[in-house]
Amino acid sequence: MHPTTNKTLPIDSPNWPIPDNVRAITTHRGTALSNNDYSSFNLGLHVHDNAEQVMQHRQALKQSLNLPNEPHWLDQIHGTRIITLNKEQQNPQADGSTTQEYQHACVVLTADCLPILITNTDGTQVAAVHAGWRGLLAGIVDRAIEQFHCPTKELLVWLGPCIGPLNFEINATIRQQFIHSHSTWYESFQQDTDGSWFANLQQLAETRFQELGVHHIHKETRCTFEHRNRFYSYRRDGQYTGRMAHAIWLEEPSRSG
Numbered sequence: 001m002h003p004t005t006n007k008t009l010p011i012d013s014p015n016w017p018i019p020d021n022v023r024a025i026t027t028h029r030g031t032a033l034s035n036n037d038y039s040s041f042n043l044g045l046h047v048h049d050n051a052e053q054v055m056q057h058r059q060a061l062k063q064s065l066n067l068p069n070e071p072h073w074l075d076q077i078h079g080t081r082i083i084t085l086n087k088e089q090q091n092p093q094a095d096g097s098t099t100q101e102y103q104h105a106c107v108v109l110t111a112d113c114l115p116i117l118i119t120n121t122d123g124t125q126v127a128a129v130h131a132g133w134r135g136l137l138a139g140i141v142d143r144a145i146e147q148f149h150c151p152t153k154e155l156l157v158w159l160g161p162c163i164g165p166l167n168f169e170i171n172a173t174i175r176q177q178f179i180h181s182h183s184t185w186y187e188s189f190q191q192d193t194d195g196s197w198f199a200n201l202q203q204l205a206e207t208r209f210q211e212l213g214v215h216h217i218h219k220e221t222r223c224t225f226e227h228r229n230r231f232y233s234y235r236r237d238g239q240y241t242g243r244m245a246h247a248i249w250l251e252e253p254s255r256s257g
Contacts, residue, residue, distance in 0.1 A: 009064050010041045016158045016218045019123030024248040025065065026115070026160055026220070028230045042232070042242025044109050045073075049242060061245065071105040071247055072097055078134040080143045082127065095140060096129035098147045105249035111234040112168070112224050114201045115160035115246035116141075120150045126248040131205055133170065137178055141208040152213035160246050163235055164223030165190060165200035172197055178204070184211060 010030020018024060029040035042049050043057050062070060072085050075093045082096035083089070085104050096116075097106040106128035108115050113132035119125065129135075129144045145152055170189075175197050178185045188203040206217055224231035232242045 009060060011061070011064060014117065014158045014160070014218065014220065016117075016156070018119055018156055019121065021123045021251045021253060022119045022126060022248065023065070023251055024117050024119075024158065025246070027061070027245045029232060029242070029244075040242060043245045044111075044243030046075075047242060048240055065105070065247075067105055067249070068103050069105070071107040071245075072099075073107055073109075074130070076109065076130045078130075078132050080135055080138045080140040082129065082140070082143050082147055084147075095131070095135055096127060096144060096147075098125060098127035098144075099250070100125045102250050102252040105247045107245055107247040109243035109245055110160070110162065110224075111232040111241055111243050112163035114162040114205055115244075116144065116205065117158040117160070117246060117248045118144060118148070119156050119248065120148060121154045121156060122150070123250065125149065126250055128246060128248050131201070133168075133174065133199060133201065133204075136201065136204050136208070137174075137181060141205055142212065145209075145212055145214065153215065155214045155216065157209055157214055157217045159202050159205055159217065159219045161220045161222050161224050161227075161231055161244075162201045163225045163233065164221075165198055165203070167223060167225040167235065168199050168201060170197050170199045175199070182208065182211070 010028045011025050014024050041057055045054050073091055075091045076095050077093050079095050081094040083094045085097050085099040108128045108130040116129040116131055118127040131140050175189050184207050188200045190198050224233045225236045
């Protein structure tokens with residue numbers, strides 16, 4: 001792994017052993033470029049922030065990562081569609097993207113949902129996935145694995161920061177839908193003393209990856225809801241909050257040495 005931590009912008013590298021030519025980053029709130037209520041490095045255009053300032057943030061991110069191409073932003077819809085990147089696509093509706101082309105960054109945005117980054121051990125393909133509870137229930141983990149042209153044992157997965165199991169309350173009907181879909185998901189839910197149910201998004205995803213033969217899984221376990229100064233959280237702050245970005249791409253051999 002080549003660290004890409006940026007001392008100026010709130011950009012870090014996941015703690016994740018990936019091939020030398022694969023780059024991956026995750027952003028956090030950091031300090032502000034936007035002087036507004038979002039008060040930090042928001043990268044989401046759909047959250048009532050000033051669009052011009054968000055575009056400045058996105059341009060700063062691109063320049064910091066030394067990418068010749070714009071990161072491929074998605075119009076995320078809480079589904080299971082994962083696209084193969086195409087240069088002509090502009091903000092396509094999808095919840096994930098994959099590529100085998102150099103210098104094209106797959107990106108997803110999150111506030112509480114689970115970001116998933118994937119590559120193979122050969123470093124020839126990458127993917128970024130946005131997984132909320134709807135996407136997980138609908139099978140986005142399976143869909144992500146289907147994009148790769150290699151045995152599942154050769155996949156490397158990073159599960160990024162999301163709302164933690166003590167703070168993601170769901171109703172009993174949703175829990176039953178998960179368990180009906182996969183009985184092994186039973187252990188990903190805990191009941192509070194008042195009868196409320198709480199879901200563990202990372203455990204739901206990890207369990208499904210393991211069932212499908214993926215065992216090289218690394219995690220950022222901090223809860224977006226609890227760490228106010230570092231992460232945006234929709235559950236905590238409502239609709240007027242920003243989004244973090246999580247990106248992965250392939251470097252050309254001459255650039256990754």
